[in-house]
Amino acid sequence: MTGVAAHPTPAPSPSRGGESNDSPSPSRGGGAIDSPSPSVGRGWGGGPSSLLFELAGIVPSHRLITDPLRRLAYGTDASFYRLVPKVVVEVADESEVMAVLAACHRHGAPVTFRAAGTSLSGQAVSDSVLMILGNGWTQAVVEQEGRAIRLQPGVIGAEANRRLAAFARKIGPDPASIDSCKIGGIAANNASGMCCGTSDNSYQTVTSMRLILADGTLVDTGNPDSVKAFQASHAGLLAALDDMGKRVRADGPLASRIKRKFAIKNTTGYSLNALVDFTQPLDILQHLMIGSEGTLGFIAEITYRTVPEHAHKASGLLLFPHIAEACRAVVLLKSSPVSAVELMDRAALRSVEDKPGMPAQIVGLAEGVTALLVETRAETAEGLAANIKTIGEVLGGVTTLFAPAFTDDAYEYGKLWKIRKGLFPAVGAVRPVGTTVIIEDVAFPIESLADATVDLEHLCRKHAYHEAIIFGHALDGNLHFVFTQDFGSKEEVERYSNFMDDVCELVVKKYDGSLKAEHGTGRNMAPFVEMEWGAEATALMWDIKHLLDPQTLLNPGVILDTNPKAHLENLKPLPAADALVDTCIECGFCERMCPSHGLTLSPRQRITSWREISRLAAVGDPAAELRHLYDYQGIDTCAACGLCATACPVGIETGRLTKSLRGRRLGESVRSVGDWAERHYGGAMIATKIGLGAAGLVSRVAGPGVMAAMAGAARKLTRGLVPKIGKHLPTAAAYTLSPGAADGDAVVYFPTCAARSMGPAVGDPEKDSLPTVMTRVLGRAGYRVVVPEGVDGLCCGQAFESKGLQASADRKAAELEAALAKASDNGRLPIVMDASACTWRMKTFLGERLKVQDSVEFLHDAVLQRLNPRKQVEPVLVHVNCGARKMGLDDKMAALAKACATTVVTPEGVGCCGFAGDKGFTHPELNDHALRKLADQVPKGCEAGYSSNRTCEIGLADHADLPYRSIVTLLDRVTR
Structure with a gap:
């Protein structure tokens, strides 16, 4: 599949791109192709509209984003820079990438590639x-029994490792963001991490790639036919690379400096x-692409040589009286069997010592105390024990505050690594509102690590960054330092500038x-490349850039920039927006959890957009168009499921902001309806059942398919x-609420609203509603079932909270609390709820006042052992729904299912279902988008799907085209 796009007519030499920071255009959005930002930046040839019209012929309109809200949202990545694109193009495959590149070259328009945006x-x-x-870049093919893996750029790094887990292998790069970042970014930035060092990064482990050059040519370096065609079509380019390599290798001082710099x-x-490392031009090209940050071409696929993932691990937290002794230990450990050594200075330890779950030994340490978190791995338990013994002998040559101790208990060493993982968010969460958190990334020769760390601490104090912490991958001499920065005044920008100098x-x-060890040069260090490398090596880099991107249209301003102040331009504002989200650092870790990401906005983008709306409001600008667009993209299509908080480094639940905004926009009439429903909840449930009964009657007479078609037409x-x-x-x-065993252990069962109102679908072979099944199973297990008084009018408040009616929600929850307390004798009896979303709501509301259990955990922990499935x-x-995930019930749900069925399938890439209470009825596009990967994963002969939320099960059933029920129904089936 080798193609050569027509070479565009060279555009006039334009000025440097990326210097404007225009606000989004106030023009109409929603895909109109004639509404870009009014600023016609570098090289837009015949004007924005002409390029946009051409792009509209390449990709469908819904993947050509021009509305001001989403352009603003995509103008943010995890860095402290912002540039608002004139158009965002979502590409579906290689042919579209090639066509878009060709169009941009014809119009002289710069183009930037983006994967997860965690840069x-x-x-x-x-x-x-x-x-x-787009959604189609997620192919991962394991080859050679796990010794290699072929990956498209949209695959999340952790997903690649999940595919390799069965072979006890993993990819070499292991960045801290591996649960969120994508392969495209990992390769393009040559990301490394805590364990891979310089030996297992993308540069060292790449074996082949499919790459698309700036001129639109695609070459597969692992395909001989593609290589042969490329050698014929691009002989001049390859010859230039060959000559460049020969000149560098012949230049002894330059070649030696390059080797030393990459040591x-x-x-x-x-x-x-x-x-220096390669003599074949195609090998040179392939390895130049690693770390090129999208400035030389597009990596459409990469094949990695994988590395072992040892099953046996142990970690130890070592404390030293001062930094010099810790760094002396690092030098000694370098040759011992360790896989990771993380250094943390006293300020770093202090930033997390009061957090829950932190080890007691890090509290109250003297100034200057430095920690090393050490991990060792082995294929066998015996090998691990031998490693620990060797490390102990090595550490006998240094002074530690406590005797070195290692643990191979997963829970215990997980607590130790929680220290390291909590450092960055610890600073980000406590920064003043309106400031950003910056993490810098440098590396030193390991023998200089102690002195360099002390010097860095001194510089932080000199420039009044007293909150700064220093930590890093000590084995590689790689230090990160984190500090907070206000870019809101000229004086603060100057302070940052002086500090960086x-x-x-x-x-x-x-x-x-x-100057950049593993985070990539980016815009941040582009002006300092020549300072680090010198004029000769930097000129060589410019030669590479001009050879592969003659028009300098690929990601201009990144890696190389002649503007000495480029790192001080286009700085991202982080104004106060709402106390619920002001601690957001816009890292993007949340995005993989969000069901609306890729449909409308992600949690990060919701916060970014609301910050801009709030900033404009503060200066008297109503931002009418942004607010109008935000109503649908930011509020109406947010599932408010809360899964974003589970991946957020600072624990932000963006759904809380959404529900607050919903409440603020409610009119008095809607609030009146909510108040009536709160007071007459039993009547509201009866009305719901009447409506479902009528729909069920039509469905039985006309058939479910006809009914759905009629409703769709309406x-x-x-x-x-x-x-x-x-x-x-x-x-x-x-x-029927069966009382269960008269002489059995008592358990309080609260059938939730959905269970009381929604029975099985018309075509479901299982005809009993959830409360009947639940009490039947409890009775079969020997329990006496106690149901709270007045159950028909009780509710946890979830339905009210999701609509923004927080006061009504809390009143209903308080009413339920009182009923549960009475029924359980103030918590003496266990309390079980049958919908995970409602259980989570009550757990959150109750705190420690009263303990409730979800049906999943009670069935797993107490009921299963009494039955014989x-x-x-x-x-x-x-399907592990959002409530169950937030309660950590993934394993218990799976275990329950595996106790009841020989084959259990948990579909990959299916998180929150997006039904979100009633969004599946009112905004079904959210449910459709969230479950787009479900249908293809239904196994042959599948009997049904199982979960623990009745509303979620509606959307799941529609997309899998088979019944979905509560997990208790499966347990009932196999224990009858």
Whole structure:
């Protein structure tokens, strides 16, 4: 699949891109192709509209983003820079990438590639064309029995490792963001991490790649036919690379300097080591692409040589009286069997010592105390014990505050690594509102680590960054330092500038280190590349850039920039928006958890957008268009599921902001309806059951498919006023609350609203409603069931809270608390709820006042052992819904299912279902987007799907086209 795009007519030499920071255009959004930002930046040829019209012929309109809200949202990555793109293009495959590149070259328009946007140095933002990955870039193919893996750029790093887990292998790079960052960014930034050092990063482990050059040419370096065609079409380019390599290898001093610079971690500038390490031009090209940050081409696929993932691990936290002794230990440990050594200075330890779960030994330490967190790994338990013994002998040559101790208990060493993982967010969470948190990334020769660390601490104090902490991958001489920065005044920007000048002087001129060890050069260090590398090597980098990107249109301003102040331009504001989200550091870790990401906005983008709206409001600008767009993209299509908080370094639940904003926009009439429903909740449930009964009657007479089609036509005719009704709409619940065993152990069971109102779908072979099944199983297990008084009018308040009616929600929860307390004898009896979302709501509301258990955990912990399930042979699907995930019930849900069925499938890439209470009826596109990967994973002969939220089960059933039920129904089936 080798193609050569027509070479564009060279555009006039333009000025440097990326210097404007225009606010989003007030023009209409929603995909109109004639509404870019009014600023016509570098090289937009015949004007923005002409390029946009051409792009509209390449990708469908819904993947051509021009509305001001989403352009603003995509103008943010994890760095402290912002550039608002004029257009965001979501590409679906290689042919679209090639076509978009060709169009941009014809119009002289700069283009930037973006994967997850977790880049820390400004690599993933643009004020021109921003190219983002669509949903189709997630292929991962394990080869050679796990010794290699072929990955597309949209695969999340941790997902690649999950595919390799069965082979006891993993990819070499292990960045801290591996649960969120994507392979495209890992390769393009040559990201490393705590364990991979300089031996297992992308540069060292790449074996082949499919890459698309700036001129639109695709070459697969692992395909002989593709290589042969490329050698014919690009003989001149390959000859130039060959000549460049020969000149560098023949230049002894330059070649030696390159080798020395890459002996430690280094991502400053291009991978010049490719010119020294390889003699074949295509090998040189392939390795130049690693770490090129999208400035030389697009990596469409990469094949890695994998590395072992040892099953046996142990970690120890070692405390030293001062930094010099800790660094002396690092030098000794370098040759011992350790896989990671993380250094943390006293300020770093102090930043987390009061956090829950921290070890007692880090509290109240003397000034200057330094910690090393050491990990060792082995294939066998015996090998691990031998490693620990060897490390202990090595440490006998240094002074520690406590005798070195290692643990191989996963829970215990997990607590130790929680210290390290909590450092960055600890600073970010306590920074003053309006400031940003910056993490810098340098490397020193390991023998200089002690002195360099002391010098860095001194510089932080000199420039009044008293909150700064220092930590890092000590084995590689790689230090991170984290500090907070206000870019809101000229004086503060100047303070930052002076600090960075001093840091660069220290790293380069005193220690000959790396200004960027693993975070990539980006915009942040682009002006300092020549300072680190010198004029000759920097000129070589410019030669590489001009050879592969003659028009300098690929990610201009990144890696190389002649503007000495570029790192001080386009700084991202972080104004106060709402106390619920002001601690957000815009890292993007939340995005993989969000069901609306890629449909409308992610949690990070919701916060970014609301910050801008709030900033404009503070200066008297109503931001009418942004607010109008935000109503749908930010508020209406947010599931408010809370899963974002589980991945957020500072624990922000963006759904809380959404629910607050919903409440603020409610009119008095809506609040009146909410108040009535709160007071007459039993009547509201009866009305719901009547509606479901009527729909069920139509479904039985006409058939579920006909009913769904009729409802769909009505919805289309009324432009969405009629809710979506699918084939698997529940019937009205009819149930019996069995008292269970008269002489058994008592348990309080609260059947939630959905369980009391929604029965099985018309076509479901299981006809009993959830309360009937739940009490039947409890009775079968020997329990006496106690139901709270007045159950028909009780509610946890979840339905009110999701609509923004917080006061009504809390009153209903308080009412339920009183009923549960009475029924359980103030908590003496266990209390069980049958919907995980409602259980989570009550756990959160109750705190320590009263303990409630979800049906999943009670069935797993208490009921299963009293029964004798007979495993069914038919496969089943399992969906761990948001409430269950937030309660950590993933393993218990899976264990329950595996006790009941021989084959249990938990579909990959299916998180929050997006039904979100009633969003599946009112905004079904959210449910459709969230479950787009479900249907293809339904196993042959599957009997049904199982979860623990009745509303979630509606959308799941529609998309899998088979019944979904509560997990207790499966347990009931196999214990009858």
